[in-house]
Amino acid sequence: MIPAELAYERxxxxxxxxxxxxxxxxxxxxLAGGHSLVPLLRLRFARPSLLVDIGRIRELAGVSEEGGxxxxxxxxxxxxxxxxxxxxxxxxxxxxxxxxVGDPQVRHRGTVGGALAHGDPASDVAAALLALGATVALRGxxxxxxxxxxxxxxxxxxxxxxPDELLVGISVPPSAAPAEFAFEKFNRRAQDWAIxxxxxxxxxxxxxxxVNMGTTPLRALAVEEALAGGASARDAAELAARGAEPPExxxxxxxxxxxxxxxxxxxxxERALP
Amino acid sequence: xxxxxxxNGEVVSGAVEPRTLLVHFLRGHLGLTGTKVGCDTSSCGACxxxxxxxxxxxxxxxxxxxxxxxxxxxxxxxPDGRLHRVQEAFREHxxxxxxxxxxxxxxxAVSLLREGRELDEGAVRRGLEGNLCRCTGYRGIVEAVLxxxxxxxxxxxxxxxx
Ligand SMILES: Cc1cc2nc3c(=O)[nH]c(=O)nc-3n(C[C@H](O)[C@H](O)[C@H](O)COP(=O)(O)OP(=O)(O)OC[C@H]3O[C@@H](n4cnc5c(N)ncnc54)[C@H](O)[C@@H]3O)c2cc1C
Ligand code: FES
Ligand code: FES
Numbered sequence: 001m002i003p004a005e006l007a008y009e010r011x012x013x014x015x016x017x018x019x020x021x022x023x024x025x026x027x028x029x030x031l032a033g034g035h036s037l038v039p040l041l042r043l044r045f046a047r048p049s050l051l052v053d054i055g056r057i058r059e060l061a062g063v064s065e066e067g068g069x070x071x072x073x074x075x076x077x078x079x080x081x082x083x084x085x086x087x088x089x090x091x092x093x094x095x096x097x098x099x100x101v102g103d104p105q106v107r108h109r110g111t112v113g114g115a116l117a118h119g120d121p122a123s124d125v126a127a128a129l130l131a132l133g134a135t136v137a138l139r140g141x142x143x144x145x146x147x148x149x150x151x152x153x154x155x156x157x158x159x160x161x162x163p164d165e166l167l168v169g170i171s172v173p174p175s176a177a178p179a180e181f182a183f184e185k186f187n188r189r190a191q192d193w194a195i196x197x198x199x200x201x202x203x204x205x206x207x208x209x210x211v212n213m214g215t216t217p218l219r220a221l222a223v224e225e226a227l228a229g230g231a232s233a234r235d236a237a238e239l240a241a242r243g244a245e246p247p248e249x250x251x252x253x254x255x256x257x258x259x260x261x262x263x264x265x266x267x268x269x270e271r272a273l274p
Numbered sequence: 275x276x277x278x279x280x281x282n283g284e285v286v287s288g289a290v291e292p293r294t295l296l297v298h299f300l301r302g303h304l305g306l307t308g309t310k311v312g313c314d315t316s317s318c319g320a321c322x323x324x325x326x327x328x329x330x331x332x333x334x335x336x337x338x339x340x341x342x343x344x345x346x347x348x349x350x351x352x353p354d355g356r357l358h359r360v361q362e363a364f365r366e367h368x369x370x371x372x373x374x375x376x377x378x379x380x381x382x383a384v385s386l387l388r389e390g391r392e393l394d395e396g397a398v399r400r401g402l403e404g405n406l407c408r409c410t411g412y413r414g415i416v417e418a419v420l421x422x423x424x425x426x427x428x429x430x431x432x433x434x435x436x
Contacts, residue, residue: 001314008275008292008338031339038334039316041293051292055339079328103404104385105319108328109335190403191317 003041010053014060014139017166020052022141026163028052032075032114035106060113060168063087068174074113074167078125079104081112091172093181093201097128100183103191113167116152119159119216121247122193126153126217128183129170130209131199137169144168153216177203182268185211186260188251195251196260198240200272208269213244213261220244223265233273237266277341281306282350290337296330297321299337300347308348308377312406319405322378322385323347329385331404348377351384360384363418371409379405383419393423 008031011017021028029048031037032055040046054060054075061075063084070090072081081087081098088095101107101115101124115123116136126149134149138161149170152159161167180202185194197211198220206227208220222239241258248254278287281304288303300306300323311333312320321333324346351358357365360383370376379402386393386401393401398419399412407415 002295002298003293003336005291006293008336010338010341031336034336034339035316035334038295038336042295042314042333051336053339103319104382104401105322105329105331105334105404106316108325108385109330190400 001042001044003038004044004047006041006048007050008053009050010056013057014166014168017052017054017057018139018141018164020050021164021166024050024052028163030054030117030166032117033077033109033111034114035102035110036114036118036120054166066171070172072112072170072172074116074170075111076113078107078110078112081125082107090175090178091128091132092178093132093183093199094125094128094172096181096183097124097199100124100185100194100197102193106191112170116149116170117159117161117167119153119155119157121156121214121216121218122197122212123217124183124185124194124197124199124211127197127199127209127211129172130217130219131181131201131207132172132175133201133207134173135171136167137171138162138165139168140165146171150219153218156215175201175203180206180272180274182272184264184268186264196246196257196264198261198264198268200265200268202272202274206269206273208240208265210240210244210261210265213241213246213257215245215247218244220261220265223269227269227273233269234266237262237269240265275338275341277337279340279342280344282346282353292336292338294337295333296323296335296337296340296345297332300332300345306347306349310374310377312374312378317406318375318378319382320375320378322381322405324381324385327385327388329382329404346381346384348380351380358384360387360418360422363422364415367414367418367421369410369414369418375405375407375409379407379415383415383422386419387422393420395420398423 028050031051078098185197194211222242226236240261246257310320312318
């Protein structure tokens with residue numbers, strides 16, 4: 001199928017994009033890489049009357065150093081995260097997760113900000129960034145606000161981004177042990193989404209996040225608390241599905257997903273932690 | 275909307291509706307029917323082209339998104355009728371049967387080879403994850419790409435190719 005009729009504007013600055021969004025309200029939709037939005041347009045599940053393309057706004061793309069951590073522009077493509085020397089040094093977990101997304105074609109076009117703004121619980125990089133303790137910056141006509149990534153996700157494909165706001169930055173704080181990480185993704189066919197996935201970042205306070213175990217990307221807080229209390233990786237991993245309400249679909253029942261979460265978290269912890 | 279981009283080395287322009295998918299622009303507006311459509315779910319890779327040198331599924335990109343970019347389709351690999359070395363290798367290694375996946379498969383392979391990484395069988399298979407073939411069982415395809423990768427490992431690639 002082809003998308004329904006719509007108008008298109010290419011924003012040449014963040015201000016321009018915000019002005020267009022302010023003018024058109026929720027009739028407008030931001031277009032970044034288009035690898036979540038174009039499939040929805042094709043199926044006519046999404047029917048905005050205007051697309052605001054932010055793909056050419058220079059200041060929104062690229063990775064730079066920020067206070068020992070990373071500042072990541074939202075339109076940075078997965079493939080560029082995978083090949084960034086800075087990401088490899090400071091947040092190799094993010095590079096590993098980016099390398100697991102879809103297939104090369106998807107990674108050449110899809111953006112990290114698009115993945116977060118879409119709010120899909122099955123996003124690989126969303127889990128990695130949760131485990132890395134990332135924060136995001138949102139900008140609208142009223143100014144800029146910054147929130148922990150975990151506060152961005154409100155529900156299934158639902159985020160705290162207002163219709164006239166743009167996700168303008170992602171910050172990854174410095175890590176004491178960036179090399180202590182693991183990303184585990186379980187699927188049946190090579191290019192598929194995760195049936196369940198898991199991201200672990202180590203250091204003094206390890207963080208664990210899950211892919212596709214609920215309506216949003218989420219932290220496995222029970223596992224983190226158990227580790228902080230001195231539990232072994234094996235024992236902590238038993239708590240991986242505590243409180244989670246995983247989806248049921250053709251790929252697996254909720255119970256199967258809970259089982260996968262326990263197995264994947266154990267593998268990831270054993271690999272990541274010294 | 276007015277578009278102006280480079281397709282297979284030539285500047286083309288034209289008016290399109292913003293909702294036009296790149297694959298339909300290439301096939302319908304420019305008559306470049308080498309690029310195929312094989313699914314409605316962005317899964318099969320038959321529509322793969324290069325955008326600024328990197329593989330992309332042209333069914334999942336709006337034509338307006340590549341305004342000003344450089345697009346290469348399967349037709350652009352053999353402009354003077356002489357086969358590109360990846361095409362040669364596909365013929366040599368029986369990497370196609372019905373041929374429907376082949377243009378996309380070859381463009382994905384060209385993109386992978388352009389990265390210049392060292393490739394073994396696993397890396398070739400992962401590099402072609404976005405492309406499905408219902409006929410060959412992939413073996414010939416992987417062998418063809420490995421053969422080209424080996425050739426580049428032992429000497430510089432011809433400047434005008436891959
Ligand atoms: C075949 C295929 C396989 C895939 N497999 C996987 C997979 O295995 N794992 C995985 O994690 N993902 C997968 N994806 C999804 C892919 O990761 C998407 O690219 C990504 O989720 C969205 O990024 P985008 O830049 O393409 O966003 P778009 O599609 O352009 O936008 C997505 C949504 O976010 C909004 N948006 C985008 N950027 C901003 C911004 N800066 N501010 C505010 N709103 C914004 C848009 O309005 C839209 O609602 C797959 C996609 C495809 C097509
Ligand atoms: S037509 Fe199948 S991925 Fe584009
Ligand atoms: S040769 Fe028939 S689909 Fe690949």
